[in-house]
Amino acid sequence: xxxxxxxAEPFPNREELAPRPAAAAAPATExxxxxxxxxxxxxxxxxxFAPWTAMAGMWNAWLQTAEVVSRERGLESSKLLNRxxxxxxxxxxxxxxxxxxxxxxxxxxxxxxxxxxxFSAIKSSASMLDLMGLVQQYMAVSIPLWLLxxxxxxxxxxxRADAGKAIKTPGEALDLWNNVVDRTLMExxxxxxxxxxxxxxxxxxxxxxxxxRQFGEKSxxxxxxxxxxxxxxxxxxxxxxxxxxxxxxxQVRTLRRHVTVAAPSKGGS
Amino acid sequence: MSADDRLLSAWSELADFSKRVALATSALATVRExxxxxxxxxxxxxxxxxxxxxxxxxxxxxxxxxxxxxxxYAMVGHWNxxxxxxxxxxxxxxxxxxxxxxxxxxxxxxxxxxFDDFHDLINGYLDGFVDVICERHGLxxxxxxxxxxxxxLSLCYAALHPDKVSNLxxxxxxxxxxxxxxxxxxxxxxxxxxxxxxxSEDIDLLIKAMGNIPGEVGGTTFSLMTPLRTLAKYNLTLxxxxxxxxxxxxxxxxxxxxxxxxxxxxxxxxxxxxxxxQENKLVRGELSIGGRLVDxxxxxxxxxxxxxxxxxxIHPLASKALRGRVASKDYTELPVSGGHIGIFVARSKKLxxxxxxxxxxx
Numbered sequence: 001x002x003x004x005x006x007x008a009e010p011f012p013n014r015e016e017l018a019p020r021p022a023a024a025a026a027p028a029t030e031x032x033x034x035x036x037x038x039x040x041x042x043x044x045x046x047x048x049f050a051p052w053t054a055m056a057g058m059w060n061a062w063l064q065t066a067e068v069v070s071r072e073r074g075l076e077s078s079k080l081l082n083r084x085x086x087x088x089x090x091x092x093x094x095x096x097x098x099x100x101x102x103x104x105x106x107x108x109x110x111x112x113x114x115x116x117x118x119f120s121a122i123k124s125s126a127s128m129l130d131l132m133g134l135v136q137q138y139m140a141v142s143i144p145l146w147l148l149x150x151x152x153x154x155x156x157x158x159x160r161a162d163a164g165k166a167i168k169t170p171g172e173a174l175d176l177w178n179n180v181v182d183r184t185l186m187e188x189x190x191x192x193x194x195x196x197x198x199x200x201x202x203x204x205x206x207x208x209x210x211x212x213r214q215f216g217e218k219s220x221x222x223x224x225x226x227x228x229x230x231x232x233x234x235x236x237x238x239x240x241x242x243x244x245x246x247x248x249x250x251q252v253r254t255l256r257r258h259v260t261v262a263a264p265s266k267g268g269s
Numbered sequence: 270m271s272a273d274d275r276l277l278s279a280w281s282e283l284a285d286f287s288k289r290v291a292l293a294t295s296a297l298a299t300v301r302e303x304x305x306x307x308x309x310x311x312x313x314x315x316x317x318x319x320x321x322x323x324x325x326x327x328x329x330x331x332x333x334x335x336x337x338x339x340x341x342y343a344m345v346g347h348w349n350x351x352x353x354x355x356x357x358x359x360x361x362x363x364x365x366x367x368x369x370x371x372x373x374x375x376x377x378x379x380x381x382x383x384f385d386d387f388h389d390l391i392n393g394y395l396d397g398f399v400d401v402i403c404e405r406h407g408l409x410x411x412x413x414x415x416x417x418x419x420x421x422l423s424l425c426y427a428a429l430h431p432d433k434v435s436n437l438x439x440x441x442x443x444x445x446x447x448x449x450x451x452x453x454x455x456x457x458x459x460x461x462x463x464x465x466x467x468x469s470e471d472i473d474l475l476i477k478a479m480g481n482i483p484g485e486v487g488g489t490t491f492s493l494m495t496p497l498r499t500l501a502k503y504n505l506t507l508x509x510x511x512x513x514x515x516x517x518x519x520x521x522x523x524x525x526x527x528x529x530x531x532x533x534x535x536x537x538x539x540x541x542x543x544x545x546x547q548e549n550k551l552v553r554g555e556l557s558i559g560g561r562l563v564d565x566x567x568x569x570x571x572x573x574x575x576x577x578x579x580x581x582x583i584h585p586l587a588s589k590a591l592r593g594r595v596a597s598k599d600y601t602e603l604p605v606s607g608g609h610i611g612i613f614v615a616r617s618k619k620l621x622x623x624x625x626x627x628x629x630x631x
Binding site for chain 1: 275278279282283318319380381382383384385389392393396397400455456459462463466467468471474475477478479480493494495496497498500501505
């Protein structure tokens with residue numbers, strides 16, 4: 001029989017496939033007369049409560065699942081989500097690190113035929129938001145700094161006036177202003193506030209750069225171009241080979257020196 | 270002084286300043302980028318190892334000081350500041366004083382060089398250049414002159430290969446990277462303060478993200494050391510320089526050098542910032558290069574240590590810390606006045622003559 005002929009065969013009749021309760025129930029009808037009265041009642045109750053039992057079992061399974069999920073992931077994730085309400089997080093460059101933590105809390109094993117559910121699509125945006133927040137922080141710090149410079153400048157002018165050395169020309173005033181600005185900025189550059197800001201800026205910039213790199217690498221792969229990671233690996237191997245070459249060159253130079261030293265004594269013997 | 274007098278004085282100062290700006294603008298309008306040249310002293314390329322080059326500064330006639338000198342500058346900034354212009358050339362002055370001068374050129378590292386660490390710089394490139402110079406002159410050892418980070422590399426080289434170094438000169442070289450804490454100064458040691466404010470992980474992240482440390486990062490850090498000079502450079506200093514052609518060209522040559530900011534190889538930068546600036550391993554005898562500990566006590570050749578009391582980049586105490594840490598019985602300190610770069614771009618030949626005279630005696 002050909003394939004097309006096989007295909008043309010109709011599906012078997014559904015009634016022919018249906019179970020035959022009468023034949024299956026046949027052995028039950030062989031029970032005793034006393035059992036015959038009780039059995040239908042229990043059967044009836046079982047059948048009546050079966051769906052509820054099944055539903056209860058299902059809900060129980062889901063309750064257990066919920067308990068497991070909340071135990072394994074819920075507590076951590078709720079702590080993380082609560083932190084989203086902290087304004088300091090948005091100002092201090094903490095969004096990208098928070099996303100990293102959330103990724104770890106919500107991560108799933110890798111599935112071969114499903115896309116990976118990480119936050120890569122939004123991590124670079126988070127790094128950008130962190131940077132913007134830090135710019136605001138810089139402004140928040142630099143405004144009081146300029147006020148401090150102005151106060152210091154006024155203080156210096158008053159001191160000089162009291163000492164009988166009042167500023168007479170704009171040139172003198174400019175020199176004094178420059179000295180005040182220089183000293184104030186140098187003091188600020190060595191302060192803990194500045195150090196913390198710089199550290200946050202460094203982390204936000206490097207985080208943003210790393211996220212952009214990941215994004216760029218994916219694009220490079222799509223265009224069949226070498227990625228930064230691949231090139232870094234090439235450079236690492238090149239470096240290793242260069243070191244070996246250097247060592248060999250030094251060994252050759254040392255051997256040459258020994259030969260040069262040995263040659264005169266050979267000629268003399 | 271009455272209010273009217275003050276107003277008159279202010280107006281005349283403003284008019285004078287405006288005139289100066291106009292003069293500077295006219296002077297600047299006559300200068301093209303191609304007119305600004307540095308490192309014009311004739312030199313010969315001797316050899317290359319990877320992206321690093323060994324140059325020899327041309328000289329007429331034999332050198333008064335027979336042992337050649339290998340000058341090594343830092344990787345931060347280019348060596349050609351040592352040959353800024355004809356009358357401000359430290360290298361030319363050394364040659365005229367009777368020295369035979371070779372120069373290490375670290376070039377412009379690319380990402381291909383990011384894994385070059387101190388072992389490569391010292392035991393690879395420097396050692397290779399020393400061998401080449403020794404072969405050319407038929408000598409077993411030469412003199413080293415290291416400046417700033419180049420001084421530290423020369424110092425480590427002398428400790429690891431003392432048989433190849435006849436004399437060691439370190440100039441504005443940091444040895445004890447925590448010495449600034451002994452005498453905190455507002456105008457010095459900012460780099461120490463900044464690196465200590467970072468964690469080890471911050472530095473690792475920076476290197477991981479960048480590969481090499483971009484030259485601009487170093488430039489920004491140096492700008493933070495002298496904030497007003499940075500702010501006022503193009504509105505006050507340039508105007509002042511524009512009043513004379515010579516001063517303007519000198520300013521523009523420095524600008525040209527400053528704008529050439531080579532990247533710093535990542536692995537070496539990691540060691541520089543972590544093992545030296547943060548952990549101060551050299552003076553603690555814990556610095557390991559190529560699997561060998563750098564022992565400053567292995568330095569037994571004559572040493573000349575040059576430092577500046579007004580150095581804003583390297584705290585003078587950080588340089589003076591070399592005293593008593595080397596085994597050399599012939600240790601000399603030479604304090605100079607001037608800035609970290611200023612002492613090498615000054616017109617005065619006092620420093621180069623002092624160095625040549627010291628070498629002539631050793």
